[in-house]
Amino acid sequence: GxxxxxxRRACEWVCYMKSGSPDPKSLIRPEHWKPLRRAARPDDSGDDGSPQYGTGVDWNEFHTHTEWNQTD
Structure with a gap:
């Protein structure tokens, strides 16, 4: 997660958006228009090109398996 x-911020956002009259634009502050850029991390992982945990799409993450019973 x-x-x-x-x-906490995500929960606050959901609660705010479900309030009586949300105005999301009012939450934007001047510092949000020019965010600080983080320095790129050096790639020292020794990656050999093979898929790593959490970098691919797995069909099982998008559905729940159920048996299909053909009754013809």
Whole structure:
């Protein structure tokens, strides 16, 4: 999941958007228009090109397997 601070902010956002009259534009502050850029991390993983955990799409993440009974 998300880091705890991010989870808290996500919950606040959902609650705010379900309030009586949400105005999401009012949450944007001047510092959001020019965010600080983080330095790119050097790629020292020794990656050989093979898929790593969490980098591919797995069909099982998108559905629940159910048996199909053909009754013809």
């Amino acid at each position: 998300l880091p705890e601070e991010h989870m």
